[in-house]
Amino acid sequence: MAYDFLMSETGKKYRDIAREAVKAVDPQYIKDMDQEKIKYPKELIRHFAKHGLICTMIPKEYGGQGLKWEDDIIIQEEIATLGYIVMCATGVTGCLVPHCINSFGTEEQKRKYLPRLATGEIFGAECLTEPRGGSNLFGATTSAVRDGDGWRLNGQKRFIVGGDAADIMLVYACTDPTAGPKKRLTVFIVEREMGVKTDYLYNLMGCHGGGTARVVFDNIWVPDSAVLGEVNGAYDVYEEMMIPERFGTAAMTIGAVRPALEVATDYTAKRKAFGQVINRYQGVSFKVAECAQMLDVCRSYIYTTARAVQAADQLDGQYVRRLCSQAKKFVTETCKKIANDCMQVMGGIAYTDVYPVEKIIRDLALATIWTGSNEVMSMICQKQWYNERKAALAAGLTRNCEYDCVSAIEGESEKDYGD
Template sequence: MFEWLMDDRTRQWRDEVRDFVKSVPRQMILDMDADRIRFPKEFLQEAGRRNLLGCRYPKQWGGRDMDWVSTCVAMEEVGTLGYIFACTFGVGAELVCDAIVLHGTDAQKERYVVPLLKGEIFAAECLTEPRGGSDFFGTTTTAVDKGDHFLLNGQKRFIVGGEGADYFLVYARTDPKAKPHEGITCFIVDRGPGVETAYHYGLMGCRGGGTSRLVFKDVKVPKENVLGRIHGGFEVFKTMMIPERLGTAAMTIGAARPALEIATGYSTRRKAFGKPIQEFQGVSFQVAEAAMLLDASRAMVHATAQAVDRKAPAATVRRMISETKKFVTESCQKVVHHAMQVMGGIGYTTIFPVERIYRDLRLASIWTGTNEIMATIIAHEWYKEYWAMKEARLTRDVEQDAAGADDVEEKVYE
């Protein structure tokens, strides 16, 4: 995040997170990528001990009463360790906690948020199913009302923290006859009888986060573990899209940043034809574009974080978050591409971490809503915004500012 846009408190917070990031052992990063560590409990425990998890939540529940700008600063810095570190950092403390803080009871916050932000327990969000991820309303996981509890059955896959989490945020259909968006409930499900980690995925990148398929077989979920209201899962889901997608954008910047730094340093030392390769435009222009894309990405994240913090209209926030997630993830993938191109063959080896960063960041435009879904949301919200603006006559009618504007017979639309 830009230094001059931070106040003193945010800058001090950023420095705290940086100190934590510098303390993480190199071997942990290597072991995560090799899947020797299946879930980084020690990493999250230390973050909790330092009170770095969930900074924007009330102090009453273990947060710091900060804001989304501060959260994005933290997510970028943690992302420099590797994308999966930011994923696991954010899934529990930013996604699951966000849902419980916004929609949960005080008893739920005391039981599930407070110890998680201390790093004592861990959580995961269960959204995607084997039959599909983007079709949230098509969930086939069911929860049947049995009086004092619900009986949960179904499967969820690609769950970061599926191995390692102590409890899960699970969406399930509770009214099969209702409209898809009106018959889903969100539950807090403790790991226990009937909760099975059935499969651990071998991933191209982002390893070490316990990404698994979970199976729920006749799991008894007490009524007090309904999050929000029964059949009100869509209300929880809507608010979750902010931390999922804005958090993803911020951490993607952090994960891409080291690739640019490594390529920049390499270009000053590596020589070809008798001079450092930074002196060749074919190299320096790629470094320049990568730096530009990172700065543009930070600007979008900062503006969107400000929009959320200042409670901009919900439709505007939806559009900005979707734009930010799409633009930032695609731009950062280009950043890493440029970095590897600058380094040439050595960048394709394990001598430098650029190849790992390249593998990790391929996830960015897929998870938390594919970028195609983001484009759909952007278009939908923009057209609504356009017509509202036209009907309110808020701006000049620029269509008339053409020499032939009155030649209406030439304006054929059908």
Template sequence: MFDYLLNEKQKQLKQEARDFVKTIPRQMILDMDADKIRFPREFLQEAGRRNLMGCRYPEKWGGRGMDWVSTCMVMEEIGVLGYIFACTFGVGAELVCDAIVLHGTDAQKEKYVKPLLKGEIFAAECLTEPRGGSDFFGTTTTAVDKGDHFVLNGQKRFIVGGEGADFFLVYAKTDPDAEPRNGISCFIVDRTDGVETKYLYCLMGCRGGGAARMVFKDVKVPKENRVGGLNQGVKVFNTMMIPERLGTAAMTIGAAVPAVDIATGYTSKRKAFGRPVAQFQGVSFQVAEAVTLLDAARAMIYTTARAVDAGIHDKQIRRLVSESKKFVTESCQKAVHNAMQVMGGIGYTNIYPVERIFRDLRLASIWTGTNEVMAMIIANEWYKAYWKDKSAGKIRDMEEDAQESLAADEKIFE
């Protein structure tokens, strides 16, 4: 129903994504959830062959020269297959590519971006470390300058694609004496000597994505594989927060849609007390709430995507992206909860995929920055914007719009 926001080129891309989703065999979905498939190479290869990955990047590097609205639309469609499909799709084609396209050299784009978007090679982003997740600037991974190369040592964990990636985007400390924000650099690290996939995690959901702990021991990284300036990894990190969090939110909608769709069909057919259970308000109102949440989530996604495309001020985008990630992921989790609830006991079994979707979407509010971190960012940016506008006299002083607003003795703050 949101197609009115899309132009004809975007509508065509949406249909291409839907056509692709239809080709994915049921057995692949089941085998990934059973961890029989550790990394979906064939899925990514076919997505690349169809030129569906990285649609917002320049055609010169393998994209389609489109925008964030198009990207969010594609991510939602891919998410219908399952959250992990969208995760693996987005990690390489959105997160890693974004860093290289925005901050890398033409040589890096030619060597890594073009074949990645074609589905010929695979990539993973290495951010989280064993000692902490959201504390990005507390990284203990190091890269020591040795003249014509760096020597990288450290560990990263919960790395989606760690099992199947051919190269990794790794953040490491390059100036141990600098303030944390000013001493980190970003590197492209090929799977070579010293790079080891040490441990594959047994996950509650989102299985089959090769989530691993990566160990880097005395890895030689050529100087030309540094992305962005020396000790300026924070600049790469800041731009990547958009695809990490906005992309996560968009794909969550797609992953929740099948649960609501299945619940709608089930409650229309399932009878109790002589009539379809959908005729009982206790059921239909929960479906109505789920549908409303999904539509509200889409509205927020498209609004934020358009703001990013329009180049709105960084601080406002930071808040909008954080709001989107928090609101959309929590709304989708609630929508899936409702879907399972109205289906009753059968929804808790593997007769329907709702139980898998429920498990998969639990990750949405945890990864790419927990929703508690999103709330912290939202509050911080909101308060700063409030006092900036207040000080500049840009908004009406609404505090005075009360009968006794001048009762100064009643306004005690300390």
């Protein structure tokens, strides 16, 4: 990677640790995941845990490494070279769930769950999407009704990565159906032993081996101590979690597509046609060079976004949210194009399982859909951009370039904006 100059010494250290941990993984394990002989990569996640590569941003007192986001994305990229779903599964239990508990949990919750998540003793999942929900999280119908000194939980969540194996789940449930979208939900830490059932393990197009399942909560009682954050306070949890979740998705996509570019580069440097190696043909070499260029652009974007997230308490929260949403949309769409272009330059052989490119394409089909579809990312970005522009004009922060043209004044009457 030609980005050492942007890395801290800590980042370089953990990159090297991650690379060695990744190189030690038996290729058969990855094949078994894709063939779903392995339903969920518990052993692999524990392998990363032994090297200090999960829960990395959790404080050391709770079993983590106390790293920064800009260091963690380096680790995510390296682990994701084993496959998009490897980092999806690892990231949910080793980043999203612990980050949420660390940010909103009580001291008791932190000490109960974080050290065990950090070692891979237990695994976590995040339960947002519902059969009738999708992008409309705050229309969730999973309910939690007050019952004594606890809550009675009923409902279903689907497409839950790790749902088939998780020991604890962060569940968004409606606790006040009469309130508006931002005040109706509460997040609960629900333990599988409380009675959680896995109803259906999905037959996915790609991303096999992540234990993606439908999870059922059938009249489960959970105590008040299971509430994460405030009752009816799920909106604040969601707003915080979508920032690392979305730009983390972008970071792992970079790692997941990198092998496709590496394989395509090596193949086109060896394969001969019409008497010469095919990378001598500009139709091939230009496309490979463009893939390398766009991967560098993606990496630059995600490094910049990580810096913004790290400094989020000093920046406007909605601005950071826009950067994360843009990163998720741009990087995932660009990486999908890179994967397809790598198949194109390799030809028919890349459409077989002789090379991993076809698997990478299958897996990356998920990248633009989960953690909020890219259409939702566009919706977030356009709204915030217009707000930022309006605020900048009102504050006189920038020059109004509208008048830097010959007929700016004379043509005022032509500026008819309609009713």
